Amino acid sequence: MIKQFFPLIFLLTFFLSFSFGQQKNHLHRAISAMEIGLFDESLKQLNKALKTDPTNAQIYKLKALLYEALKDNENAIISWNKCIKYSKNKDMINEAKIHLDYLNEF
């Protein structure tokens, strides 16, 4: 009796996504870029972070500050308005309103 035993084991592991901690990484990169003055790169990273967490008011606030630093008042206004929309913090809403008052004036 010829017994042939062919143990064929195919172990196929598909990790569809390795997004664990991706938002943290984008925020880390955004802050590092901002600290060395790469505001455009920082904005790119913040936009990536927002894909995972589109209602994070603090990210919109940082985006607005970066747009102000880049003298892009139009986008700064959009970001401050989104910050107000998603924030539950009174101080942050007040800060956004002060910035909007200034940006709408100039």
Add this chain to the structure above:
Amino acid sequence: MNFNLFKSSLSLCTIIFFNSNCTNSPAINDKYDFNSVKSIKIDKISDYLNFPGSGEIMEDNLSFIFMKNGFNVSQTSNNSTVISLNEQGINTLKLSCTLTEYTDRETILIPYRVEDKGSIETIITQTTDSEKGTTNSITTTSTTTTNDGGSIQETGKLEYTQARVGIILKVKDEKTGLIVWTHSYWYSGIELSSTAQICAKNSVRLIKKLFNN
């Protein structure tokens, strides 16, 4: 002290108190004739605690913004700045400024979410058995699939620092000491220098309004 002066100062202080708590607009003494003002002297601004030079930076910012707004700005021999308004005017105002905040080290925390979107793991096991004298063989294949649904958790915060400049401005009549206008304002930003400049810019914009009417 003149009773009327005391009364008007008291009412102005009440206005300042309510204004500082309710709105962000300045307090103005409406009875004062701003058209009679000849010039504004800017008092020396004291440095903010632990930030040497901050007072001078704000003074320079104010002079710069006044000039940008078309005012004649001069410096006297004792280094005080004078803004000329109306040569026919008779009164002189004194503008004093107190820095309530001047920092580029305000810590802000950003909460972040760690999102685990899950995974699919598939194990395929195949075995083949063939018996003696037969040409057929039996192949057995089994597949095991494990689905991990993932989870979303809010797990931490990252921090960054921002700049914040705060000021209290006070304009008083040099002769009588009557406070005619006062305002408190703050602004935040990424860079300290531009934040201080915006603070000065907004203050000058509001002072300018007094003389446009």
